Amino acid sequence: MKSLLKFITCGSVDDGKSTLIGHMLYDAKLLFADQEKALELDSKVGSRGGEIDYSLLLDGLMAEREQGITIDVAYRYFTTDNRSFIVADTPGHEEYTRNMAVGASFADLAIILVDATKGVITQTKRHARICSLMGIKHLVLAVNKMDLIGFDQNRFDEIKEDFKQMTYGFNLESIQVIPVSATEGDNITKKSENTLWYEGLPLLPYLESIDVRKENEQNSFLMPVQRVSRPNHTYRGFQGQIEAGNITVGDEVITLPSNEKAKVKSILVTDKEMESAVVGQPITIQLDREVDVSRGCVLTTEENIQVTDMFTSTILWMDDNPLVPGRNYLVKVGTKILPGTVMSIKHKIDINSGKHIPSDRTFKNELVECDISLSENMVFDTFENNEVLGGLILVDRVTNMTSGCGVISHALRRSTNVVWQETDITRVIRSQQKGQKPLTLWFTGLSGSGKSTLANEVEKRLVSIGHHTMLLDGDNIRHGLNKNLGFKESDRVENIRRIAEVAKLMNDAGVITLASFISPYESDRKNAREIVGKEYIEIFVSTPLEECEKRDVKGLYKKARNGEIPNFTGISSPYEEPENPEIEIDTSKYSLEEATEYVVTRVMDYLD
Template sequence: MTELTRYERPLLKFITCGSVDDGKSTLIGNILYNSRLLYSDQIESLKTESLNGSCDGELDYSLLLDGLLAEREQGITIDVAYRYFSTQKRSFIVADTPGHEEYTRNMAVGASFADLAIILIDASKGVLVQTRRHARICALMGIRHFVFAVNKMDLIGFDEKRFNDISADIAKLRDELSLQEYTVIPLSAKAGDNVISRSQHTPWYDGKSLIEYLEDTDTSKDNEETGFYLPVQRVCRPNQFFRGFQGQIESGELHVGDELTVLPTGESASVKQIFSGFDEVEQAGRGMPVTVSLDREVDVSRGSVFTRAKSDDSIQVAREITGTVLWTDDEKFSFHKDYLIKLGTSQIYAQVKSIEYTVDVNTGEHVVTDELSKNEIAVCRISFIDSVAVSEFSRHRALGEFILIDRVTNMTAACGIVNTVNDSDDSQEYTPQNVRRHLLRQKSAVFNFGGSGSTAGQETLEKLAGEVEQKLLQQGRLVYYYRNAGTGAAGEVIKALTESGIIVLTVKFSSESADGVKDLDPALENTGTDSIVKFIAEQTAEESR
């Protein structure tokens, strides 16, 4: 049988994860060392640096992965390290991710590219909270194949009973997460037991070694999707005679002459030309980056999606979704903050309308709450400022995964997947307040000038309010001086004005008592404004001014 070349071997992308110090970097280092892909100077450097470590002169395989100075000093992984290696049967790309809770966001980045997850478990500690968190994140990112590697079996004397107890806990976790395919392998990353070949120390284990399992796992059908779609990344206009649309075909095939529907506009056109690089081709398939030229002018820009059939309901045009998110921001979630959502190739303004519930990573329990902290997983309703092409993650991965970006810090606040696409008729009728705030470039507020005093004080406050109104108008602010704040309907009027994004100025005054000041307070506080600023003037007219 002819041996496959490096480029003919099927590729498997996988991730190693788990709790802190479970041996993730050591495992991958062992595989790299024994696959004989290291240069002689790398081997000599590994031997030299291992003498200065805590392995009693034995090779510290983790040094092949932990390249940052802080990683070597602390003995932990911080950044994601990608490595390539191959066997006679298969090629591999592995992402070694950090186990510390502080760097969970880095682990999520590594999981987003993988087809298989190796979750390491310290045999002496068993299944930990971070083990469960990483398993949930991997499942969230669409990984369908799991290897639970029970590491450090040499430290417990290759105890079969202990391995069976951990396997039982893993089975419960599998049922909880509805994992489609999984296996449990006892091994020692440091000594090499059951890593490359079967170990004589585990005669009671009749399964495959880790490498044997990775070589035989079939992930070819995991990313198969029905239909055709191509998210547009860029409009190519090199001269006045050519206008093409560039992107990668995520599913299906495209041929010259095919009729395409452009989402979200719904316009149709036929394929005139297809280019792969600089070469014109008659057809193109899944995974190919192409430039497509159409037979007529249609409204297409970055974020548009080409589909073939108008009847395909797997890709919808909507303004609201329900999704599962992993909160990665250091700051807690706030309904008052502005976010951008990057979904497919589109990036638009979005609002988290509600948190349906968070998921307890240890028990899987759904907890009803309005708060969301770093590394928590939650199901949320998210609305967009405009209609976009979107799909459920289970049907079309490229249009069903997203990230939320903090508009102020430009940091990734959350990553997530689309569970359902919602009927967004109500979203089209109502513009959320923080969306309106973004468009108007100002916050609504009530500036209340008020207090008890004389008639002169009332006149002074009214004049002061008028001057503030003029000043704000000159600055380009939307502002209104409401002069009937003492009437019974004042609260409803002010509420309507502030909901429209306007800054409201009021004068509230009673010449006989301070009761007038109190009467309006509840009405003001129920207006839903961003802020209420009260000027309570108790002094004389001149002092108030």
């Protein structure tokens, strides 16, 4: 059986990635007759004056052909006498860096193209670092368009040296630098007479011969559980793909994170019962006893895999919105998805030099190292040891879009050193003592909407009928607990996170908590809801901006309009209206007494 090499092509826009692979397929006669004929016909109306445009083999989207660039990742399978290949032709434009990262995540080797007339540029460096981040250990630098510089060896050597200096410290296993001309075919499938000074192999023979097998492969069995199969009450099987090692009937496995042990009773590969299974196979395992296992858990024979709720990770940020500390995302590792919070940004990583740069926020296509806290324990490993349990993605909880991808570096010591202390007096006991159900009434709305006034009246009404309450007002909190926070986005995020934690503690004390905060971002309110739990009741004070500005009791809108207050919600900073609040009230349509009566009546439904 032929070995399989999975590789990507990457580099900057118009460096010739699609042309290179297209020419390779054409010269090596790896096209069907109809493909070759279609290529020749399409080229007649292409951008090369009737000459064959090899990039058309991979640039399948109409938008790509019109612009002459690659937008999406184009996958192509081909085979030679010596090897089988899957190539991912990835986009070079900075706007589509996320697509390039997707392609890199599957590859064993990367071909990075540079334009010989330009040399190593920023996008070259960005792609090389992303390849390294994704665990690619073998790089080929294809110095393209050598025909445009007269196949100058000195220029080639300069580019080669620049690239090797840039990749120093990437922990690579091999770097091969090849002078090529993607349009003319030099050093693509056979050695070029124009580069007699080049002593290495042409590109295709090099790809056919390179050994990309990984040393020190993990021998212990490892399978993240994708699904629990219960066709009837007598059978319970755990389904997933074996990511490392092998398994045999009778072997003892450890279930994580519950850390229980059981023996393998049976193994199904598709619908056939087998005595054993090996890495790469999708299987169903039945154990000899009941254990606590669900989707996202891990079955293994390795005892050193870590379980933690806090770790440090290196992230490639893909979102149009910046990453700031305190933001809450869905974190996916293996088959497990948990809510998680970016606690802090340790530093950004300079694309050019790799140096660490202090920063409190990260923008699209930047690399950053940050600490992440999860809502509960998760099974993980370092990316160096295990790519499946060491890689992660961050998903925006509002848009459900992938915001970032990265690798786990190590667990934080505090995750194991700081242990939650259970107390004898619980929330239930404290609530029963006060004779009430604790809630957090979260008032949100623009400045001047009347939320603080309304929250104050609602608290007075609740106290008058015998309830125990505590009102947390935005301005009051900023005089004490959050005195050190400003009004930048990162400060606003942390402000809301702290208040949510305080509200949760108040609920633990059995107290009804009223929180009155602008809290302008939907993602932050969702994070607050996650922290507080089912006791969180969102009250949207939906008074229009025009009415709020008319009231302007504190003169803040006037100052904001004059540019005296930066980052003022509704003027120079956005307010994202709640999508599904439990209660909504427009105070411009009701008297204070009517609004209070309406809110209290609705709140009583949650207290019963």
